[in-house]
Amino acid sequence: MFLNNAIHQYIKEAGLNPLSKIGSELVRQGLTSRPLHHSKRKVILLVIQENYQLAIHYKNAFKLEDVNCSCGQKKPCEHIFGGLFYLLESEDADLVETFEIPAAFGNVLLTNEDGAYEVLPTFALDDYRKLEIKDSESYTEFLNVYKPPFLRNFTSFTLAKIVLKEDNHLVGILSEKNYFQDDVTGKFHTVDIQKDISGFSIKCNTCHEKSFSVCIHQFEVLKSQDIKSILLFGNMPDYQEELLLWSKKLDIQISKFKHLYELVLDGQVTNVLLVNHNFYTQNRLSKLRQNIESELFAPNDSSLLEDQDETDGSFGNAILWSSDHNGDVANLIKGKMDKLGSEFHSKIESVLSPEYLPSHEKTLWYQLERFIRESSKENKILKDKSWNRFLQNKVDTINQLTHYVITSKVDFLLISKRNIKRINFSSHFVDLVVSVEQNESFYTSRLKLKINDKEIEPKEHNILLMPYFLVIQNDAYIFKHPEIGRLISMLGWDEIIVDTDHSAQFTSFLFSLYNIVEVQFPNEIKPDTVTLENPHWKIKIREKGNYLVFTPMLEYGEQLEVKLPVDKWLFTKKNDQNIYTIPEEDIDKFTRFFLEQHEQFEYNLFNHGSFFLHYKDYLYENWFLQFFEKCRDYGISIFGLEELENYKMNTYKPSIKMGLSSGIDWFNVDVDISYGDQAVPAKVWLEAMKSNEKYILLGDGSLGLIPDEWFHSLKRLSLVAYEEKGVIKLNKFHFNIVESLFDDVNDDELHKAIKEK
Ligand SMILES: [Zn+2]
Ligand SMILES: [Zn+2]
Incomplete structure (x- = not known):
């Protein structure tokens, strides 16, 4: 038929596929319908096995456009093969020309823009x-x-x-x-x-x-x-009628019936189902009581009366940490305190307002609450990071609030002292160590915890893993690195055992862990890591809308640059087999340098994971001049300034020198302005002053700033002086204003020169 070339091409592109065999079997068994052809839409329609609609769209005799089957399997399915094989065996005359597309093909037809066929209602x-x-x-x-x-x-x-x-x-x-x-x-x-x-x-x-x-x-x-x-x-059946009937039958008030039961259809009649399984009928309740009495030898044991309000303690607020990564990580609760006033005893519930907190603690809660709200908008990875930084920063003050964790999976509405536990945040962070051992057949890796430089066997403790910290007894340890929590939940505390024949996969698995935590390798597969030293500090600056983005980089030799903040610790160089690592303190040092330069850096790193400033902060009180001066003091290389479009500031403070010499009826005013190696021609700054601009466009395309103390003087000068062959002249007629011109400027030499004239 006329599409044979196109079909062969399609089958060839599909490659070897076992389903093609099933396809030819379908044809052999005659399970294909007679094909419909809608020539205007360039589509052939078939039904395979009476059940599957197939639409074969073609571009021309050499190319199919698309083939769709209603079975929903990955293409090409056996039906597509069947349909195509069937067409290969057919003649053009076998096609039934049609002008309508049957509704059943609606789901497999390509939508078209020109609306050449009937659109099905959806x-x-x-x-x-x-x-x-x-x-x-x-x-x-x-x-x-x-x-x-x-x-x-x-x-x-x-x-x-x-x-x-x-x-x-x-x-x-x-x-x-x-x-x-x-x-x-x-x-x-x-x-x-x-x-x-x-x-x-x-x-x-x-x-x-x-x-x-x-x-x-x-x-x-x-x-x-x-x-x-x-x-x-x-x-x-009529709901109200059934309701009346059944509540009467079960001898229960209608409102209570609605709470406990539902009406279900059972053939032609209705029936009832108990839906609230916590509901105890009198019968069930007395059985339960008998059980309790026989199982527990002290029938009046006070432990059965838990949560009864038997104290005169006062109410308090606390933070309840949830183990749920996705919901609210922490919630405010209130409860009645025990006699000692140290723990919640009863009436514990989730609340919105910290009414029982003293004002200072209230502020802490509001900070925490705001953070919860803001961090909830972030993606997983950023959220882990910002929570980690937040908790680590707050570790000194956070214990001023009272903290609990949920110890079992329970709805917030059902919390009681039985399923919460009081915790205190430790000032030590918890790190993870992956310990790997090897015998002749297997590698065995397992996790250990490291707190305050001591290794802890997790299996010897009852550990509660929370999203951003873990709890051992009553101490909460914040993760040293934000990834630790997820890593633990992915790896689990149980050993991971791997065949030594698969050492390559296993070492690459360990390497990815090694980027985050310490790995204790067995000698046989210990990687040779080289610790790099003495980085050169570099900063790349670029514009992004109204922001200037700073990327600090540590450069170790020619081939290795590490961008901050880092998320991986192992590096490779081109054409080099070694694995390199860098000291943590190199990163800390450069990060600290940045955080000291502008308070906004800390906020942005904290909340967005990168260093950037709004251009207003960049320009405000000429922050950038001090910043670049500091960078020069530290020997930091700056990149990207040439490519800035809007905020291409010259990073040097200007050097401005003035001198006066006099002629018969005029003064020569020598003003030398330069920024680094960029000197400013008199004409250029005079024009800038006349048009009231604080920045001068320099020869290299950057903008040089005129400091305020000079701006007013130069501005006034520009109004009375004139330029002649690159020299600025002032009529002696204006002499009396010369003195007052430079009042603002702190330059003794200049003032002396003016006096002398
Ligand atoms: Zn199919
Ligand atoms: Zn549905």
């Missing part, structure tokens, strides 16, 4: 969609036409129950099942069916896209016989 799956059903036949037809495309995603759904809700609406609850585990996943999906005067409508609470067909969940619910009979005959 419905938002999470919005009520009207069900156009009159009789059993139209019901079946509806399901056939609007059946969802088959997706092989290895989950299936079973309608677990149909719940009757207030306002006479039904909720189908589907449980999710996994093909492989052959078990329920514990996930549930709900589909709502609503009845109003115009009839029934349906929506899904899981799917949110728009679709021509119903979703798999809706389809599963519509397939149910109970639902079908309700939709066809409209015999939906």
Whole structure:
């Protein structure tokens, strides 16, 4: 047929694929429909195995545009192969020319801009969609036409129950099942069916896209016989009636019934299900009491009366740290203190306002609260980093607040003294060591903790891992490095055992750990690391909108530059087998230098993980001049200044010298202005002064700043002086103003010269 070249090309590009075999089997078994051809849309449509719609779009006789199958598997699937093989065996005359595209192909057709075919109506799956059903036949037809495309995603759904809700609406609850585990996943999906005067409508609470067909969940619910009979005959049970009936039957008040039970459809009748499993009927309760009495020998033991309000203690506030990375890391709680006033005893709950904190501690809480809010917007990695810096910085003051951690997975509403634990932050940070041992067959690696230079075996302690610190007994240790928490949760405390035959993979695994924490290698695979020394400090500056971004770099020899802040500690050089590392103090020293230069650096590093300043801060009170002078003192090389566009400041303070000499009726005023090696011609600065500019455009394209003390004097001078052949002249007529001209300027020589004239 006419597309043979294009099809061969497509199959060739797909490469060797075992599914092509299944494809030819489909053709052999005659499981392909007769192809439709829409020549205007350049598409051939086929149905494979009665179930899968295939759309073969082509560009020309030598190139297919795209091939789509409704099975949803990775392309090319067996159906695509089947369809293409079938076409290769067909003649052009076998194609059925069509001018309409059947609705069932809506999901596989490429959308086109010119709208050359009928656009199918789509419905938002999470919005009520009207069900156009009159009789059993139209019901079946509806399901056939609007059946969802088959997706092989290895989950299936079973309608677990149909719940009757207030306002006479039904909720189908589907449980999710996994093909492989052959078990329920514990996930549930709900589909709502609503009845109003115009009839029934349906929506899904899981799917949110728009679709021509119903979703798999809706389809599963519509397939149910109970639902079908309700939709066809409209015999939906009346919620209020059922409620009355059942509450009477169970002898329970209606409001309580609603709280504990739900009404479910069970065939043609309704039934009740206890949904609140914490509910104890009288019967159940007396059984529980008997159990307690027989199991626990002291029947009136006060431990059973926990959380009873038996103290006269006063209320207090505390911080409750959660182990949940994603939610709020810390929350404010209140509770009634025990008699000693040291721990919460009862009435513990989450609160918003720190009403029991003295004012100083209130401030600490508000700082913490603001930080929680701000950090929650950051991505994972930045969030870990900024929390780590925050806690490390606050370690001296944070214990002024009272802290608890949640010790078990429990909802915030259910916290009691049983599932929280009082902690104090230690001033020591916790570091991680990966200890690796080797015998003839295996490597064994496990984690150890290092606190205050002492190694600690984690298995000997009951360790509670929190997002930004860990707790041993009642002490909380902040992580030394922000990555430690995630690393522990990924590696676990258990040993990792690897076959020594896989040493290459294992060492590269250890190397990535080595970037973050200390690794104790066995001798056989110990890497030769070379510690580099004596870095040269460099700073690269670039503009980003209204900001100037500073990248500090440590340069070790020609081939290795380390940008700050660092996140990896191991480096390689080009054409060099060695692994290099750098001393932590090199980084600390340069970072400290930066933080001392502008308070904004600390804030920005802290909150955004890089060094930058707003241009206003850069220019304010000529901060940049002092900064660059400091850099020159420290021998730091600066890069990127030439490429700045808007804030290309000359980094030198100007040197300005003045002298006077007199002629018959004029003075020569010699003003020498220079910035580093850039001298300023008289004409240039005179013009700048006349137009009231504080910056002078220098020969190298940078802007030289005129300091305030000189600006006013030079400005006044520019108004009375004139330039002649590069010399500035002043009429003797103006002599009396000369003296007052330079009042602002601190230059004894100059004042003396003026006096002498
Ligand atoms: Zn397919
Ligand atoms: Zn759905």
